[in-house]
Amino acid sequence: MQRPRTRWLPLILLLLLAAAGCNRPAPTPPDRPPAVESTQTATATHTATATATITPSPTATPSPTPTPTATAQPIQISDAVRPPEASAPSPQDGAPCGLVDTLDFPVDPPLAEEAYLIQGFGRGGRPAGQHAGEDWGLLDRPNLGAPVYSIGHGRVTYAQPLGWGRDKGVIIVEHRFADGSRILSFYGHLEPSTVTVRAGDCVERGEEIARIGRPRTPPHLHFEMRSHMPDEPGPGYWPDPASAGWTGPSQFIWNNRMAASPGVVWSQRLDGALLSVPASAVSDAVLVTQNNGIQALDVADGTARWRVAVADGVAGAVLSADGSALYVLDQTGMLSALDLPVSAEGGQPVTRWQIALDAKEDVALMPLADGGVLVSAWEIVFHELDGKWELSGQRQMTAIAADGDITWERTRPSSLYWQPEDDRWTLAGSELVLAVPGNDARVWSIDREGPAQWTRAAGEQYTVNGDQIWGFDAGTVYQLQPGTRSVVEVASLPAASPGIEAILPLPDERLLLAYRDRSDRRLLLLDSDGALIWDRSFASLGAATPSLLLAGNQPL
Numbered sequence: 001m002q003r004p005r006t007r008w009l010p011l012i013l014l015l016l017l018a019a020a021g022c023n024r025p026a027p028t029p030p031d032r033p034p035a036v037e038s039t040q041t042a043t044a045t046h047t048a049t050a051t052a053t054i055t056p057s058p059t060a061t062p063s064p065t066p067t068p069t070a071t072a073q074p075i076q077i078s079d080a081v082r083p084p085e086a087s088a089p090s091p092q093d094g095a096p097c098g099l100v101d102t103l104d105f106p107v108d109p110p111l112a113e114e115a116y117l118i119q120g121f122g123r124g125g126r127p128a129g130q131h132a133g134e135d136w137g138l139l140d141r142p143n144l145g146a147p148v149y150s151i152g153h154g155r156v157t158y159a160q161p162l163g164w165g166r167d168k169g170v171i172i173v174e175h176r177f178a179d180g181s182r183i184l185s186f187y188g189h190l191e192p193s194t195v196t197v198r199a200g201d202c203v204e205r206g207e208e209i210a211r212i213g214r215p216r217t218p219p220h221l222h223f224e225m226r227s228h229m230p231d232e233p234g235p236g237y238w239p240d241p242a243s244a245g246w247t248g249p250s251q252f253i254w255n256n257r258m259a260a261s262p263g264v265v266w267s268q269r270l271d272g273a274l275l276s277v278p279a280s281a282v283s284d285a286v287l288v289t290q291n292n293g294i295q296a297l298d299v300a301d302g303t304a305r306w307r308v309a310v311a312d313g314v315a316g317a318v319l320s321a322d323g324s325a326l327y328v329l330d331q332t333g334m335l336s337a338l339d340l341p342v343s344a345e346g347g348q349p350v351t352r353w354q355i356a357l358d359a360k361e362d363v364a365l366m367p368l369a370d371g372g373v374l375v376s377a378w379e380i381v382f383h384e385l386d387g388k389w390e391l392s393g394q395r396q397m398t399a400i401a402a403d404g405d406i407t408w409e410r411t412r413p414s415s416l417y418w419q420p421e422d423d424r425w426t427l428a429g430s431e432l433v434l435a436v437p438g439n440d441a442r443v444w445s446i447d448r449e450g451p452a453q454w455t456r457a458a459g460e461q462y463t464v465n466g467d468q469i470w471g472f473d474a475g476t477v478y479q480l481q482p483g484t485r486s487v488v489e490v491a492s493l494p495a496a497s498p499g500i501e502a503i504l505p506l507p508d509e510r511l512l513l514a515y516r517d518r519s520d521r522r523l524l525l526l527d528s529d530g531a532l533i534w535d536r537s538f539a540s541l542g543a544a545t546p547s548l549l550l551a552g553n554q555p556l
Contacts, residue, residue, distance in 0.1 A: 097202035102260035133224030161192035186224035371402035474499030491530035504548035
């Protein structure tokens with residue numbers, strides 16, 4: 001049985017639809033969850049060509065008419081970067097060296113762009129256990145003698161030129177946050193003669209505090225973030241550092257930079273996944289899977305509204321097309337439909353019906369346009385061949401109506417391919433429109449009659465905005481026309497990898513894109529014709545793949 005993957009996701013409320021240049025007061029950094037660092041694979045870019053007459057798959061859809069392909073217009077991208085909002089340290093009660101405004105990396109600050117990670121947090125390799133920190137080196141220059149910087153405003157709690165004996169000097173700095181929390185940053189393998197700060201000294205973010213020395217291993221910086229041992233070096237390795245007071249340094253720093261960035265109202269640590277929300281479903285809450293259940297978080301402040309426990313673990317979950325119901329499949333194959341409370345009235349979800357399905361492996365749930373749900377899963381099939389029973393696997397699709405009746409069951413065509421957690425689908429009219437990646441990429445429509453294939457690909461991601469369906473790949477924006485099942489290219493972006501990472505339709509028929517190239521990450525706002533209105537850099541928010549959601553008419 002395959003358990004759902006657990007990941008850490010930062011929630012960021014981006015208030016970037018106001019006019020550019022608005023001044024805001026520096027937000028108070030909330031609790032800092034670690035961010036996920038992941039890389040999205042680039043998708044193929046389709047070249048605009050003359051569109052031939054489209055012949056739809058055999059369904060009740062009317063015959064299409066020839067549709068010319070529009071000349072794709074290039075979108076120009078500027079290079080202005082919006083850094084986190086910073087402030088000088090200001091001594092106050094409980095924080096004699098000031099509060100943290102944001103955090104930088106300890107080498108080549110602020111983002112360690114000319115540095116690299118030699119060994120990560122939690123890695124094994126020694127009898128003493130796992131690595132309790134990170135080892136850092138510099139690109140294209142010697143590590144020996146390289147400057148080491150304080151990651152943030154703070155007070156030195158320990159500084160010894162030979163704190164680690166033959167492995168050289170150690171400095172520990174305590175950092176205080178506006179919410180009353182604190183964290184310790186640890187710097188090891190320092191050149192003894194450069195350890196000149198003393199316990200009780202105040203240091204600022206970006207201040208050089210020492211240089212890398214020559215331990216018994218090749219020169220590098222050993223860097224930790226922990227909540228304990230403020231005045232002793234510690235071992236550097238531990239059987240399970242994550243459960244004994246240490247945390248992943250890079251994840252901690254990235255998340256704090258997100259919290260201090262302009263436009264971030266709140267952040268929340270999640271150990272599950274954000275639920276996919278159909279474009280037609282408007283909500284002022286965010287739904288997440290975590291701790292064997294589903295939880296609704298208020299968009300305004302991140303507080304929990306309600307929680308549904310799933311004793312056997314969540315295998316998959318999705319909102320209905322109108323957002324009024326939640327479909328949850330547990331690890332035993334039990335599918336539950338829950339009526340959600342009206343946000344203004346409060347309350348808890350109420351179970352509408354339950355049905356047992358043979359759906360336990362590689363499960364994917366998607367909403368159907370009529371209010372039902374589509375369940376796809378891998379199933380084991382026994383069949384007789386030449387007098388012998390053989391075992392094989394196949395993908396099974398089951399369409400369940402809003403009242404719990406099974407509408408149809410099909411063996412999924414091999415070319416209709418998607419993975420659990422794929423987001424290459426959208427709802428349009430009476431159909432679920434699904435993108436299929438790969439060399440034979442195609443668009444599929446699924447309704448009460450079953451699946452039907454289009455004859456042309458149109459990107460790897462899809463969304464609905466008003467009466468329009470948009471498709472995207474790494475660098476091209478498409479319009480899809482379900483009535484004729486035809487595709488038009490409307491805009492192209494500069495060639496980049498991975499290119500477009502996320503898309504969000506806005507209530508006024510505009511589109512918000514998250515776009516990445518080799519040097520920057522940007523939010524692009526397009527009008528209903530695909531023309532660029534403005535772009536904003538969000539490179540300072542971290543390296544995790546973004547999720548753009550609409551909740552309460554606000555982009556999230």
